[in-house]
Amino acid sequence: MPTPSFRLYNTLTxxxxxxxxxxxxxxxxxxxxxxxxxxxxxxxxxxxxxxDLIARTxxxxxxxxxxVSNITDVGHLTEDDVADAGGExxxxxxxxxxxxxxANVWDLARYFSDALITDWRALNxxxxxxxxxxxxxxQQQIQAVAALQEKGIAYExxxxxxxxxxQFPAYGKLSGNQAAEAxxxxxxxxxxxxxxxxxxRDPRDFALWKKDAKHLMQWHSPWGWxxxxxxxxxxxxxxxxxxxxxxxxxxxxxxxxxxxxCEIAQAESLTGKPFAKHWVHTRFLxxxxxxxxxxxxxxxxxxxxxxxxxxxxxxxxxLALRMTLxxxxxxxxxxxTFDKLRDNAHxxxxxxTVIQRVxxxxxxxxxxxxxVGERLDGLYExxxxxxxxxxxxxxxxAATIEGVKLLQGVGDELSGASAxxxxxxxxxxxxxxxxxxxxxxGEIADxxxxxxxAEKVEALLDERAxxxxxxxxxxxxxxxxxxxxxxxxxxxxxxxxxxxxxxSV
RNA sequence: GGUGGCGUGGCCGAGCGGUUAGGCAGAGGCCUGCAAAGCCUCGUACGGCGGUUCGAAUCCGCCCGCCACCUCCA
Numbered sequence: 001m002p003t004p005s006f007r008l009y010n011t012l013t014x015x016x017x018x019x020x021x022x023x024x025x026x027x028x029x030x031x032x033x034x035x036x037x038x039x040x041x042x043x044x045x046x047x048x049x050x051x052d053l054i055a056r057t058x059x060x061x062x063x064x065x066x067x068v069s070n071i072t073d074v075g076h077l078t079e080d081d082v083a084d085a086g087g088e089x090x091x092x093x094x095x096x097x098x099x100x101x102x103a104n105v106w107d108l109a110r111y112f113s114d115a116l117i118t119d120w121r122a123l124n125x126x127x128x129x130x131x132x133x134x135x136x137x138x139q140q141q142i143q144a145v146a147a148l149q150e151k152g153i154a155y156e157x158x159x160x161x162x163x164x165x166x167q168f169p170a171y172g173k174l175s176g177n178q179a180a181e182a183x184x185x186x187x188x189x190x191x192x193x194x195x196x197x198x199x200x201r202d203p204r205d206f207a208l209w210k211k212d213a214k215h216l217m218q219w220h221s222p223w224g225w226x227x228x229x230x231x232x233x234x235x236x237x238x239x240x241x242x243x244x245x246x247x248x249x250x251x252x253x254x255x256x257x258x259x260x261x262c263e264i265a266q267a268e269s270l271t272g273k274p275f276a277k278h279w280v281h282t283r284f285l286x287x288x289x290x291x292x293x294x295x296x297x298x299x300x301x302x303x304x305x306x307x308x309x310x311x312x313x314x315x316x317x318x319l320a321l322r323m324t325l326x327x328x329x330x331x332x333x334x335x336x337t338f339d340k341l342r343d344n345a346h347x348x349x350x351x352x353t354v355i356q357r358v359x360x361x362x363x364x365x366x367x368x369x370x371x372v373g374e375r376l377d378g379l380y381e382x383x384x385x386x387x388x389x390x391x392x393x394x395x396x397x398a399a400t401i402e403g404v405k406l407l408q409g410v411g412d413e414l415s416g417a418s419a420x421x422x423x424x425x426x427x428x429x430x431x432x433x434x435x436x437x438x439x440x441x442g443e444i445a446d447x448x449x450x451x452x453x454a455e456k457v458e459a460l461l462d463e464r465a466x467x468x469x470x471x472x473x474x475x476x477x478x479x480x481x482x483x484x485x486x487x488x489x490x491x492x493x494x495x496x497x498x499x500x501x502x503x504s505v
Numbered sequence: 506g507g508u509g510g511c512g513u514g515g516c517c518g519a520g521c522g523g524u525u526a527g528g529c530a531g532a533g534g535c536c537u538g539c540a541a542a543g544c545c546u547c548g549u550a551c552g553g554c555g556g557u558u559c560g561a562a563u564c565c566g567c568c569c570g571c572c573a574c575c576u577c578c579a
Contacts, residue, residue, distance in 0.1 A: 014509085034579070047579040090577085175574080176508045252579025256509085283510075284573065291572090299578095327518075327528090333511065333572055340517070343529050353542090386519085394518050398527035409544065473538055480540075491542045498542090 032251035047282035124434035157199035175257035231262035249276035320345035361419035368415025
């Protein structure tokens, strides 16, 4: 079969380009991870989902994938994107906020990076092949800064080491931010109060190393005690695990400038070669029509959405959350709403029903032709083509829902052969989109039987069945109302009554 | 001010020059003791004004509106 073309919008070229790995059929890419000073929120995860989908789509067309996604566990400064890196340390700030909960910033970083990984798995995100931590690559960062200094591209001042943007004429090629004046004005126009380093040669110059012997996380360097600039870690870790030239680099749209612009400047100055060929950026999401930001507090962590209600969460199925995130294409503005979450929770519930039917049909293995395979193949192909076209998740989801409805419509009439096809289709769709089965075992499939309420519910249903059989419908409806209050949905059919938990969004 | 993105039916959301996207909500019907679930049927929209074309949601121009980045943040 001809090699399918995987097209993604490339911020660098401003157009949708085919992804062309340096080594054919082997995609090597890097996705910027979060700074672990709090629980990751749904906005973080929108961009991690994009990276996950890139990996899944590449794998779906038979490519090998080497995927690296970092954890930033160095306490960078709240305003360190400004060249001078003023402001307050993010981790130190978090530590103060968390009070006695953590003994120090290291513990805090460890706790939240563990939490990140837990949430990552809950959302069915593919594990990166390497998940490097900034603190574990300090030598390499120091060496990179020293190398830049040797080349005359970086210079030292009282306060730190800076990258001389003047030495890198291509600076601005990713973001379009070319003019030094504009940059300086932009900052000033926003009423910046950051203390500028008077020794800085150019307002565009950014910090590679900050001298600070009082910083909570500090390392020894040729420039004394201090800590690295924010941008250098990604250049260094990407290069370390993927080579000097990588196929693709992804992140949130806010990273275009300055983070990725600076990464390019550093990496390309060091190697003299183009750093990443393809740059992919995920648009920020909004919540109920408003910008999600920490300052206004209208943001949701994955954790609080998926934790059970007993644990103070909202009990939302991780798959429903994932599907909601997929319901908008990564490059378009996305308005996260609870309406959407509810819709998608229903879809997930329907998928679960279909899975149960298919499993039952596989067991029964009834005679008969495969009368769904061909149509399902077509629907998978449609979903795959959609994903290959700049991760068109809404279209892929539409094809998936059509397939689910097809299987649902066939109902209990599935032949063994049809069930086989259905199972294969579900597995393939799951590999591609990750919305069919949870990665962690047994969370959904056994839900009904493992439910702590099961015994009580069954008892009530038995009583209701008796009431119905003897025509005491008042009592039957009373029981149904009771179950409804317990969050249980009752479904009568010709071959018995089934139940499930209601979607609780 | 600079840079980039977006405006589709009640809502969400595909569409890349000419055949019904799909979903949610809603309406009617089937099923049901009644519900729920499920199934069937029903929607002709494309910010505005010009232009190109036999034909435009789809291409071009202008205008209007929304959003993001250029502070923290994916």
